Structure formats: structure tokens, C-alpha cells
Amino acid sequence: MAVVMFCTLLNLVLLISGPIVVEAAKANMKGKTVKVDCGRVRGLYNVTSRAYSFRGIPYASPPVGNLRWRPPFPVNSTNKNCWRGRLNARTFGSPCLQRNPQFTANMTIGNEDCLYSNVWTPFLNPTAGIPVMFWIHGGCLVFGNGNQQDIVYAPTEQLARDHDVVYVSINYRLNAFGFMSLDMLRVGLHTNTSGNYGFMDMLTGLHWVMFFGQSSGGTAIYALLASPLGHGLFHKAWAISGSPVMNKTAAEVDVDNQVVVQKTGCQDADCLYNMTPEIVPWEEFPYWAMSDLTGIPAKDRFNGALPVVDGTTSHEVSLESSPQEVTNWTWEDNKYQDYVRHALLPFGHVIAETALKLYPENVHNPEFQLASLVTDLRVTCGNDYLALVMATSFTSPVFRYIAEYAPSAPMKAFWVTLPARYAFHGIDMFAFYKTTGLMIDNMTDADRQWEVNVQQEILSFMQIGRPFTAYWGMFPGQTAVLRENTTVTAGYHTAECLFWLKNGFFSYSLIN
Ligand SMILES: *[C@@H]1O[C@H](CO)[C@@H](O)[C@H](O)[C@H]1NC(C)=O
Ligand SMILES: *[C@@H]1O[C@H](CO)[C@@H](O)[C@H](O)[C@H]1NC(C)=O
Ligand SMILES: *[C@@H]1O[C@H](CO)[C@@H](O)[C@H](O)[C@H]1NC(C)=O
Ligand SMILES: *[C@@H]1O[C@H](CO)[C@@H](O)[C@H](O)[C@H]1NC(C)=O
Ligand SMILES: *[C@@H]1O[C@H](CO)[C@@H](O)[C@H](O)[C@H]1NC(C)=O
Ligand SMILES: *[C@@H]1O[C@H](CO)[C@@H](O)[C@H](O)[C@H]1NC(C)=O
Ligand SMILES: *[C@@H]1O[C@H](CO)[C@@H](O)[C@H](O)[C@H]1NC(C)=O
Ligand SMILES: *[C@@H]1O[C@H](CO)[C@@H](O)[C@H](O)[C@H]1NC(C)=O
Numbered sequence: 470m471a472v473v474m475f476c477t478l479l480n481l482v483l484l485i486s487g488p489i490v491v492e493a494a495k496a497n498m499k500g501k502t503v504k505v506d507c508g509r510v511r512g513l514y515n516v517t518s519r520a521y522s523f524r525g526i527p528y529a530s531p532p533v534g535n536l537r538w539r540p541p542f543p544v545n546s547t548n549k550n551c552w553r554g555r556l557n558a559r560t561f562g563s564p565c566l567q568r569n570p571q572f573t574a575n576m577t578i579g580n581e582d583c584l585y586s587n588v589w590t591p592f593l594n595p596t597a598g599i600p601v602m603f604w605i606h607g608g609c610l611v612f613g614n615g616n617q618q619d620i621v622y623a624p625t626e627q628l629a630r631d632h633d634v635v636y637v638s639i640n641y642r643l644n645a646f647g648f649m650s651l652d653m654l655r656v657g658l659h660t661n662t663s664g665n666y667g668f669m670d671m672l673t674g675l676h677w678v679m680f681f682g683q684s685s686g687g688t689a690i691y692a693l694l695a696s697p698l699g700h701g702l703f704h705k706a707w708a709i710s711g712s713p714v715m716n717k718t719a720a721e722v723d724v725d726n727q728v729v730v731q732k733t734g735c736q737d738a739d740c741l742y743n744m745t746p747e748i749v750p751w752e753e754f755p756y757w758a759m760s761d762l763t764g765i766p767a768k769d770r771f772n773g774a775l776p777v778v779d780g781t782t783s784h785e786v787s788l789e790s791s792p793q794e795v796t797n798w799t800w801e802d803n804k805y806q807d808y809v810r811h812a813l814l815p816f817g818h819v820i821a822e823t824a825l826k827l828y829p830e831n832v833h834n835p836e837f838q839l840a841s842l843v844t845d846l847r848v849t850c851g852n853d854y855l856a857l858v859m860a861t862s863f864t865s866p867v868f869r870y871i872a873e874y875a876p877s878a879p880m881k882a883f884w885v886t887l888p889a890r891y892a893f894h895g896i897d898m899f900a901f902y903k904t905t906g907l908m909i910d911n912m913t914d915a916d917r918q919w920e921v922n923v924q925q926e927i928l929s930f931m932q933i934g935r936p937f938t939a940y941w942g943m944f945p946g947q948t949a950v951l952r953e954n955t956t957v958t959a960g961y962h963t964a965e966c967l968f969w970l971k972n973g974f975f976s977y978s979l980i981n
Pocket of ligand 4: 661
């Protein structure tokens, strides 16, 4: 179930609350029409927020039929695939086809026809010259969509107004439709490639100033940074708790994906292009979804990984640490010590005992220590390593932070059962979206100051290319620790990371 935390995210809530919110939108929003390259678009003006939204604007032809498993074909006047008349941009486009995260009722939700973007802006004047930020949602590249403003997993009109920023989000192809790579799908294509359609969707939507994404959205940012196709399309990036991407060659992936092909009953590409989407074997693809993401790894249970960089949190797994009853452990019952010893013993006696010295008993509490240990092993250290690779190979600066703020009360993020007491996966994004208050009953001044701090650091980075805190220097010289304020350190958990990396745990980095 740990995968649920990093992958299914908000879809459950979306299913329940979606239509109601849309009705509410109609009540307090006025229509507003603008003209763009492809024609007229009618959006909404949110009277309360004093900002506009344009929802469900197609940015590429529907990737159906022969466009399935092809690079996206942009909607624009040159390509002559614009809409006719005035586009009604007052409702979100369909999410991309995905496994129903409720695991009940219908097997899938969404549609293959899903390449739509959304815009939230405080002004309509094209010369206003305000910055643009492009949001890439998470969900392990198999779940989610860019529409989820009602459940705080997308920008809002209010955010656009408060930040004086134009926000954009998209739906991009997911799962087998977004990422299945097969040799038979490469043959005959002008690009001579297969796979990564979802990343290409992002690039099509992406002629913007700065982009940001969380979880697999963060991971995607690193894929885009590494792609020559992204060259010149964006200037800045904020990766939030991104994590390793697959480390396999096209040939290896082709072999893996034969399992999927066999389940569809197809022998050739023509058959794959013509099959009904429902017959995708959702259980087989993607094979990268690991089931033990938030615990100490089982030995040799990994696919090989390449980590990514920038912002991560100190207790990524805080709200779904396995084992779940960890909240009730005490130092006296020895459960922490027993668990760490037992789980790490396959790696060797010395490893287990050293880990217990680095994350000792009688400090903080067992939940805090276990989440620290797993987060360092799974996220912090691998991301530090990639940050180092980036800092030494890029000419541009790399700023690294650890979000360490412990909320005033356990935060109940919508995708988990266990309220989080520490800086969990997503806490920095919620601070930026100013939605901490939805997960804590009575926010304190410290909670508010934490939100302000994250926002001013990131908005400054967007505007002037460096964080708000003047003494926060580039990585690897410095790492910032974000709480209500920003402090900097020459190295965060240096000894711990040296230990994990030196002993080969890099390969166990989180895959989301
Ligand atoms: C309009 O803005 C208000 C204030 O931020 C918000 O509560 C409301 O949900 C918005 N309407 C829609 C449809 O998003
Ligand atoms: C439309 O997209 C094509 C790529 O398919 C690109 O070459 C062309 O420049 C675009 N035209 C406009 C007006 O953006
Ligand atoms: C489930 O599938 C049926 C038949 O395709 C469809 O009418 C219905 O809207 C779907 N329900 C959901 C929640 O998507
Ligand atoms: C296409 O890619 C394959 C596999 O990488 C390679 O063998 C082949 O030479 C490429 N063809 C062209 C025309 O580049
Ligand atoms: C990724 O694959 C390359 C080539 O097989 C290998 O050298 C490298 O060690 C792998 N990295 C990880 C993290 O597994
Ligand atoms: C912790 O203990 C309390 C009281 O015994 C119990 O109600 C709760 O379910 C336990 N929490 C977990 C996560 O096991
Ligand atoms: C929040 O504050 C209200 C009003 O002071 C109080 O009634 C309520 O019990 C508080 N809730 C929590 C969870 O502290
Ligand atoms: C920053 O916040 C921490 C609490 O999170 C506090 O202990 C520290 O004194 C603060 N530092 C400054 C410079 O305000």
C-alpha cells in the first residue's frame, strides 16, 4: 500500500468532489473571452479571487488511432488543427486514461483524448509581462491530472492573484499510453524512438518561463532537463521530491514490455494501434511500481535507479512509514531497534549496527528516527548525489534544500490514513499552494510563517534566479534547511549519507 502514498495521490477525492465544485464555479464566476493563435477562448473570471481561469484548452491533437504512441502533434494555426468557433474553456479536459485508483467499480477512469491545458492568470493584458509557472502533477506517471485545483493539487485563481504569476498545468499521457517503449513502435517513425510520450506532451505544453513539479512531476523535470528536446524551452526549474527514473536501455525495456504485448494478444504495431484501450493489462504495466517504497528496502529488491535533485523533505515517508504502528512505539519496547536490526540484517551485521548508531535510540522518538533513516536512504542521499552531478556538469546553479518543518499538529494529507507529524512528502508544495490550513484544524503563526517562507524563497527564485535568503548559496557548498525561516548548512546528514552511499544503497533510492 505504500505505493498509494506516492502514486494515487488525490484521485479519490477528485472523484467525490469534482462535479460539486464545478457547479460552485458556475455560481461565482463570469465568462470572459480572449483571442489566441488558434482562435477565441471563453474562460471564467473568479469574482472572489479577482483572477481568470481557462480550462481544458487542447494543446495537441487527441492521441488516438494512429497518433497513439506517437509524439504529440501540437494544436496551432500552422498545423491547421485549431478548434472551430469559440472554445468553451470553462470546464477541465478529461484526465488521461488511467487505472481507477479506487480499485472498485470501473477498471479505468479518463480518456485517451486528454491533451488539455489550463491557465490561471490575474490579468488578460498580454503585455503585463508577468512570469509564467508550469505545473507538472505527480502520481508515478500512472495516475493523476493537472485539473485538481479543488483538492489543492494544482494552481488556483487565488494563487495567480496572490503571486502575480500566470500558472499553467496540463494533462499528459500516463502509464502504457505515456511511456511504453517497444521496438515495433519505433520502426517507421521519423523520430526513430519509442516511449516517453508523456514527457514529450510536457514539452509541447512547455514554452514557459519556469516549471515545477512534485513527486513524479519532480522526476519528470529531471528527465526534461536532460532531454535535448527541452533545450531553450524553459529557464528555471523547481523539482519537489522528485526521485529516480528507470535506468534501463531501450533494448532492455523492449524485452520487459513484451509481457504487456503478450497480454494484449497483439503480434504487431498495427494491432496495438487498433486495440481498444480497455485491454491494456493495467496490472502488468508499469513494472517499476515498487511496493516497499516507504520502508527499509528488502535486499536486492530494486530495478536500478538514477536519482534527481533539488527540494526534498526530511521525513518524506512520515505519514506512511512502514510498519504503520510505528507511531505507538516507545524506546522502552525496543521495537525500533528490533525492526531496524531485522530489516537491515540481510545487508550485514555491521550495516545494521552502524545504522543504529547513526539514528540512535533515545533521540526524538522511534517514528521520527525511523522516518529519518528511511528518508535518507531512499531520498536525501541519492538526491544529494545527483545534485552533485548536476552542479558539476551544468553551468547553471543548483540550489538544494531540505524541508524540515514539523507542522503544529499532525497533517492529514488527503491520500493517506496516518496523519503526518513531520515534514512529509508534499509539505513544501502545500506551503507554496497555501493549503496547509486544509490539513490542520487551527493553524498557528508558525504554520503561516512556514508557508510565507517557502513562497518567498521560490517566488524570488522565479523572478531573479536565486532564493530570497541572500546567504543561501549554491550546492554543493550549501544546503538550505527550510522551516519557518531558512538556515544553511555546509552539509545535511553528511555522515549518514556517506554511510548509505558507500555501502551501495544508492540503488535503493525511491522510484516514483
Ligand atoms: C474562486 O475563488 C475563491 C477564493 O479563492 C475560491 O474559494 C473558489 O473555489 C474559486 N472558485 C472556483 C470555481 O475555483
Ligand atoms: C505549430 O507546431 C509545429 C510543430 O508541429 C511547429 O513547427 C510550428 O512552428 C507551430 N506553429 C505555431 C504558429 O506555433
Ligand atoms: C463507469 O463506466 C460506465 C460505462 O462505461 C460509465 O457510464 C460511467 O460513467 C463510469 N463511471 C465512472 C465513475 O467513471
Ligand atoms: C534507429 O534506431 C535503431 C535502434 O537504436 C538503430 O539501429 C537504427 O540505425 C536507427 N535508424 C536510423 C535511421 O537512425
Ligand atoms: C545504470 O546503468 C548503467 C549501465 O548499465 C550502469 O553503469 C549504472 O551503474 C546503473 N546505475 C544504477 C544506479 O543502477
Ligand atoms: C496507537 O494506539 C492507540 C491506542 O492504543 C490506537 O487507538 C491506535 O490505533 C494505535 N495507532 C496505530 C497507528 O497503530
Ligand atoms: C480549533 O479551535 C477551535 C476554536 O478555538 C476549537 O473549538 C477546536 O477544538 C480547535 N481544534 C483543534 C483540533 O485544536
Ligand atoms: C528559525 O526557526 C527555528 C525554529 O524552527 C528557531 O529555533 C530559530 O531560532 C530561528 N532562527 C532565526 C534566525 O530566526
